Amino acid sequence: MAKAKSEFSVIGKSLPRVDAGDKCTGRTKYADDLRLPRMVYGKILPSIHPHALIKKIDVSRAEKLPGVLGVITGRDLPIQFGIMPTSQDEHALALDRVRYVGEPVVAVAALDEETAEEALLLIDVQYEPLKAVMSLEDAINIKEPRIHDYGPEGNLHKIVSIDFGDVDGGFGEADHIREDVYFYQGNTHLPMEQHSAVASWNPSEEKMTIWSATQTPHYVHRALAKVLELPDHKIRVVAAPVGGGFGGKDDPFSHEICACKLSMLIGRPIKITLTREEVFYAHRGRHPVLMWVKTGVTKDGKITAMHFKSFLDGGAYGSYGPASIYYTGALQTVTYKIPNYRFQAIRAFTNKPACGPKRAHGTPQPRFAIERQLDRLAEDLKLDPIAIRQKNMTGPNHVTVNWLKINSNGSKECTEEVLKASGWKTKFGKLPKGKGIGFALSTYICGAGLPIYWNELPQSEVQIQVDRSGLVTAFSGAIDIGQGSNTVLASLVAEVLGLYQTDVSLVTADTDLTPIDLGTYSSRVTMMMGHAAIDAAMKVREPIFEAAAEEMDVSIEKLEARDRVIFDKENPENKLSFKDAAQLAEAKFGPIGAVGSYKPAPKIGQYKGSGVGPSPAYSFSTCVAEVDCDAETGEVKVEKIWIAHDIGRALNPLSVIGQVEGSVYMGLGEVLMEEQDFRKNLHKIPSLLDYKSLTFKEMPPVETILVETDEPNGPFGAKEAGQGPLSPVIPAVANAVYNALGIHIDEIPITPEKVLKALEEKKKGNPPRVGPKGIPSYNFPEPVKVEVPAEWKR
Amino acid sequence: MFYTGAVGTAKTKGGLLESQKTLITLQINGERYEVAVTVNKTLLEILREDLDLTGTKHGCEVGECGTCTVLINDQPILSCLTLGVEIQGQKITTIEGLEQNGKLHPIQQAFIELQAAQCGYCTPGMLLSSKALLDENKNPSQDEIKEALSGNLCRCTGYWKIIEAVELTASRLGASKE
Numbered sequence: 001m002a003k004a005k006s007e008f009s010v011i012g013k014s015l016p017r018v019d020a021g022d023k024c025t026g027r028t029k030y031a032d033d034l035r036l037p038r039m040v041y042g043k044i045l046p047s048i049h050p051h052a053l054i055k056k057i058d059v060s061r062a063e064k065l066p067g068v069l070g071v072i073t074g075r076d077l078p079i080q081f082g083i084m085p086t087s088q089d090e091h092a093l094a095l096d097r098v099r100y101v102g103e104p105v106v107a108v109a110a111l112d113e114e115t116a117e118e119a120l121l122l123i124d125v126q127y128e129p130l131k132a133v134m135s136l137e138d139a140i141n142i143k144e145p146r147i148h149d150y151g152p153e154g155n156l157h158k159i160v161s162i163d164f165g166d167v168d169g170g171f172g173e174a175d176h177i178r179e180d181v182y183f184y185q186g187n188t189h190l191p192m193e194q195h196s197a198v199a200s201w202n203p204s205e206e207k208m209t210i211w212s213a214t215q216t217p218h219y220v221h222r223a224l225a226k227v228l229e230l231p232d233h234k235i236r237v238v239a240a241p242v243g244g245g246f247g248g249k250d251d252p253f254s255h256e257i258c259a260c261k262l263s264m265l266i267g268r269p270i271k272i273t274l275t276r277e278e279v280f281y282a283h284r285g286r287h288p289v290l291m292w293v294k295t296g297v298t299k300d301g302k303i304t305a306m307h308f309k310s311f312l313d314g315g316a317y318g319s320y321g322p323a324s325i326y327y328t329g330a331l332q333t334v335t336y337k338i339p340n341y342r343f344q345a346i347r348a349f350t351n352k353p354a355c356g357p358k359r360a361h362g363t364p365q366p367r368f369a370i371e372r373q374l375d376r377l378a379e380d381l382k383l384d385p386i387a388i389r390q391k392n393m394t395g396p397n398h399v400t401v402n403w404l405k406i407n408s409n410g411s412k413e414c415t416e417e418v419l420k421a422s423g424w425k426t427k428f429g430k431l432p433k434g435k436g437i438g439f440a441l442s443t444y445i446c447g448a449g450l451p452i453y454w455n456e457l458p459q460s461e462v463q464i465q466v467d468r469s470g471l472v473t474a475f476s477g478a479i480d481i482g483q484g485s486n487t488v489l490a491s492l493v494a495e496v497l498g499l500y501q502t503d504v505s506l507v508t509a510d511t512d513l514t515p516i517d518l519g520t521y522s523s524r525v526t527m528m529m530g531h532a533a534i535d536a537a538m539k540v541r542e543p544i545f546e547a548a549a550e551e552m553d554v555s556i557e558k559l560e561a562r563d564r565v566i567f568d569k570e571n572p573e574n575k576l577s578f579k580d581a582a583q584l585a586e587a588k589f590g591p592i593g594a595v596g597s598y599k600p601a602p603k604i605g606q607y608k609g610s611g612v613g614p615s616p617a618y619s620f621s622t623c624v625a626e627v628d629c630d631a632e633t634g635e636v637k638v639e640k641i642w643i644a645h646d647i648g649r650a651l652n653p654l655s656v657i658g659q660v661e662g663s664v665y666m667g668l669g670e671v672l673m674e675e676q677d678f679r680k681n682l683h684k685i686p687s688l689l690d691y692k693s694l695t696f697k698e699m700p701p702v703e704t705i706l707v708e709t710d711e712p713n714g715p716f717g718a719k720e721a722g723q724g725p726l727s728p729v730i731p732a733v734a735n736a737v738y739n740a741l742g743i744h745i746d747e748i749p750i751t752p753e754k755v756l757k758a759l760e761e762k763k764k765g766n767p768p769r770v771g772p773k774g775i776p777s778y779n780f781p782e783p784v785k786v787e788v789p790a791e792w793k794r
Numbered sequence: 795m796f797y798t799g800a801v802g803t804a805k806t807k808g809g810l811l812e813s814q815k816t817l818i819t820l821q822i823n824g825e826r827y828e829v830a831v832t833v834n835k836t837l838l839e840i841l842r843e844d845l846d847l848t849g850t851k852h853g854c855e856v857g858e859c860g861t862c863t864v865l866i867n868d869q870p871i872l873s874c875l876t877l878g879v880e881i882q883g884q885k886i887t888t889i890e891g892l893e894q895n896g897k898l899h900p901i902q903q904a905f906i907e908l909q910a911a912q913c914g915y916c917t918p919g920m921l922l923s924s925k926a927l928l929d930e931n932k933n934p935s936q937d938e939i940k941e942a943l944s945g946n947l948c949r950c951t952g953y954w955k956i957i958e959a960v961e962l963t964a965s966r967l968g969a970s971k972e
Contacts, residue, residue, distance in 0.1 A: 023914025026849020243915030482913025
C-alpha cells in the first residue's frame with residue numbers, strides 16, 4: 001500500500017467535499033428540517049431543583065388541554081441507560097429523584113409546539129428538595145445525601161490510583177522538584193445546531209424509526225433497544241447530517257428516547273427539538289478539572305518522575321466519565337518520556353448537568369497543567385523552554401511507561417517547523433513589554449483502541465456495491481458531523497478503484513442500510529472507517545482486475561487503475577474503462593460487491609485502566625501563540641497562532657487545515673472566554689450571547705503547517721486532525737501571557753479580571769498569580785503498581 | 795423559558811391567537827406566497843414550517859447567532875426576530891434563492907472550493923450575509939468582511955476559510971466586470 005505522494009490520483013488533493021454543494025444551497029436535510037405526514041411535536045418539562053425527590057406528578061390538567069395527545073413520565077420509561085456499560089445511571093425521565101436543574105421530568109406530545117409548551121405549564125410536580133452538591137469540594141465533603149447509590153463512597157463516582165515504575169525513587173534522583181496546582185473550568189460544545197430527533201413508530205410492522213442529530217447512531221440504537229424493550233432489528237436509527245457535534249451529540253439523550261416512546265403511545269411521528277437553553281443543560285461538555293502536578297527533573301531538565309492528581313467535577317451522571325477520568329492521566333507519557341509516573345484521580349458527582357466528551361476528551365486540561373509547568377521548570381533551571389521539551393520528547397517507535405505504543409511521531413519536526421514559521425528565536429524574550437510568545441506540544445489518539453462496550457467485533461465496516469453503469473456505492477455507518485468523513489470515505493474508495501471522488505455514491509449512518517461504524521468520537525473515523533473502506537475496495541477490485549486482465553491478456557499484477565481506466569503499467573495503451581471491466585466482471589462472477597472491516601490490534605497493557613489511551617496511532621501538534629496584553633484593561637489579544645500538526649498523511653490537505661483551524665478556534669475560545677459556570681444552582685449564562693465565543697473579530701490569523709510522517713498503522717499513512725490540534729493552543733496562550741506580563745494565570749479561561757488581579761498581586765509584591773490555592777485533602781488509596789515495559793525496567 | 799415561571803400555574807392562551815390568523819402575501823425568491831399566519835409568527839417559522847423552505851436554519855431563535863439570516867430588500871436580517879406580518883410586499887431572499895436556474899452564485903462556488911462549510915449549519919446565513927456585503931462593497935477589506943459577518947457565529951471553521959471565500963468571490967466578480 002506504500003505509494004509515493006505523486007502516485008496517488010485522488011488522495012493528497014484538496015478536492016471539494018462531497019456534501020459541499022448541498023450544504024451551500026440549503027439542500028442538506030438536518031434532523032429538524034424533516035417533516036413527516038401527521039407529525040406532531042414534543043416538549044420536555046425540566047426539573048427546577050438541582051437535587052430533590054419527586055413526591056408526586058400530576059399531569060391530568062395537561063392531558064385535558066385540547067391538542068395534547070400524550071404525556072409520559074419516568075414511570076413509562078423505568079429502564080436505565082447510559083453510554084458506557086459502567087454508567088447505566090440515567091433515566092429518560094427522572095423516576096424518583098432529580099439530580100440537576102434542567103433534568104427531563106415529563107414529556108408531552110401535542111399538535112403543535114405552542115400547545116406542548118402550554119401543557120408543560122399545567123403539570124404539577126411536587127418535589128422534596130435535598131441538599132445540593134454543587135462543587136468538587138462539596139462532593140468530597142458531603143457524604144449524604146448521595147446523588148447515586150453507586151461509586152466507591154459518598155458522592156465519588158470513580159477513583160484511580162496507579163503507579164508505573166519507581167515513582168519515589170524517581171523523585172529521589174531529581175535535582176529539582178516542582179509542585180503546581182491548576183484549574184481548568186468546564187465549557188460546552190455549543191454546536192450551532194440544537195439537538196433534534198424525529199421518531200416514527202409503525203404499529204403494523206412494530207418497528208421504530210428515528211432520525212436524530214447524533215454522532216453515535218449505533219449507541220443510540222443500543223440504548224433504545226434497552227429502554228424501549230424492543231428487539232434490535234425492530235429499531236432503525238438514521239443519523240441525520242449533524243450540524244456540529246464536537247462530542248456534544250455522543251451520548252444517547254432523553255429527547256431521543258421520549259420521542260420514540262411518545263410515538264409508540266400515540267401512533268404518529270413526533271419531533272422533539274431542544275431549545276438553545278435546553279442544549280446548555282443537556283451539556284456533556286468539558287469537565288472542570290482541578291489538577292496538582294509534581295515533577296522531578298535533573299539539572300539539565302530531564303524528567304525523572306511525575307505525580308499527577310486530577311479532580312473531575314463530573315456533574316450528575318456517569319456519561320463517558322469512566323473514560324474521561326483516565327484520559328486526564330493517560331497521554332502525559334506520550335509527549336514526554338516519563339520514566340516513573342503516578343496518576344491519581346477522582347471523578348465526583350455534583351448536581352449539575354453531566355460532563356462528558358468534548359473535542360480532545362479529557363486531555364486539554366492536563367496538557368494545560370503540564371505545558372505550563374514545563375515553562376516554570378525551565379525558568380527554575382535557567383533552561384530554554386523549548387530545550388527542556390526537546391530533552392524529554394518521545395520519538396517514533398516508542399513504548400511509554402504506561403504501555404502505549406507510538407509508531408510515527410512528528411513532535412520534533414513539528415517543533416522545528418512551528419519555531420521557524422513563528423520566528424521564535426527573534427521574539428522569545430525580545431518582545432516589547434505587554435507582548436509575549438508561548439509554545440506548547442500535545443498529542444491525541446487516532447481512535448480508541450477499545451470499543452465502549454466489550455466485544456470482539458470489528459469497530460468499523462464498509463460495504464461497496466458496483467453497478468454495471470460504472471457507479472460505485474459505498475455504505476458506511478459513519479456519520480459526518482462536519483469533519484469530512486463522507487469525503488474521506490469517497491476519496492479512499494475512489495483511490496483504490498481508480499475512480500473520481502464524485503463517482504462514489506454514499507449511503508451512511510443508517511442502521512438498517514449500513515454496516516456498523518461505532519460513531520464519530522475519539523478521532524476514530526478516518527483511521528477505522530478508512531481502513532474498512534480500503535479493505536472493501538481492495539476486495540471489490542479483485543474480480544474487476546481479474547476480468548480486465550483476461551480481456552487485456554496481461555497478468556493481474558501489472559494492472560493499475562486511475563482516472564476511470566484500468567491499464568497495464570508497462571504498456572498503458574493496453575487499457576479498459578472501469579465501466580467495461582466492471583461489466584465483464586459482473587458477467588463472469590455475478591454482482592460485484594464486497595465488505596471490509598477494521599479492528600485495531602489488541603492493547604499491550606494489561607492492567608485496570610489500560611483500556612483508555614491505547615490507539616493505533618498518535619497525532620502530535622505544536623503551537624506558538626503571540627499575544628498583546630493590555631495591562632490597563634486586562635485584555636489578552638492573541639495576535640497570531642502558528643500550529644504544526646503531524647497528520648501522518650493529509651488525505652485532503654484543505655480538509656485537514658480546516659480541522660486544524662477549527663481546533664485552534666475552539667482552543668482559543670476555551671483559553672480566553674468560554675465557561676460553563678453555575679450560580680445559585682443555575683447555569684449562569686445559557687445563551688449564545690452571554691456564553692462568550694469568538695466571533696470573526698476576535699479570531700486571529702492562523703498559520704497551519706502540516707507535517708507528514710506516513711503512519712504505518714494509518715489508512716495510506718493518515719492520522720487524525722479533528723481534535724489533537726485544540727490542546728496545545730491553550731497552554732501556548734497561557735505561556736505567552738506569562739511571557740508578556742510576568743503573571744501566572746493558572747486557571748482557564750484567562751479573563752481580563754484574572755489578568756488584572758494577577759497584575760495587582762504583582763504590584764503588591766505578592767506572587768503574581770491567579771489560580772487555585774490547593775487541592776482538597778483526600779487520601780487516595782495506595783497506588784496499584786503496574787509492571788512497566790522491558791525498556792523502562794531499571 | 796421554563797426556569798423563570800412558577801411551575802403548575804396555567805397561563806393558557808385560550809386559542810386567542812389561533813382565531814386571529816391573517817392572510818399575508820410574501821415575495822420570496824421572486825415567487826409569491828400566500829400564507830395565513832398568526833401575528834406573532836416569525837419569518838423563520840413561516841419559511842420553515844409553512845413553506846418548507848428549510849434551508850434557513852436556527853441556532854437560538856432569539857437573535858444571537860445569525861444562523862437564520864435572510865435578505866430583505868438585499869439587506870441581511872434575522873428571520874427569527876422578524877414577524878411575517880411586517881414584511882409583506884418586500885423582497886425576501888433565502889438560501890434557496892441564491893442559486894439561479896441551477897447556477898450557483900459565485901459566493902456559493904467559492905465556499906465549496908475553499909471548504910468554507912464544514913457542518914454546513916451556519917452556512918446559509920453566512921452566504922447571505924456575504925452576498926449582501928459584496929452587493930454593497932465590491933472590494934471589501936478583511937476588516938470590512940469581519941465587521942459585516944461578525945453577527946454570524948460558526949463553531950467549525952475558525953472563520954478564515956469564510957473570509958477567504960468572500961475575498962475570492964470579490965476578486966472574481968471584479969475580474970469578470972473588467
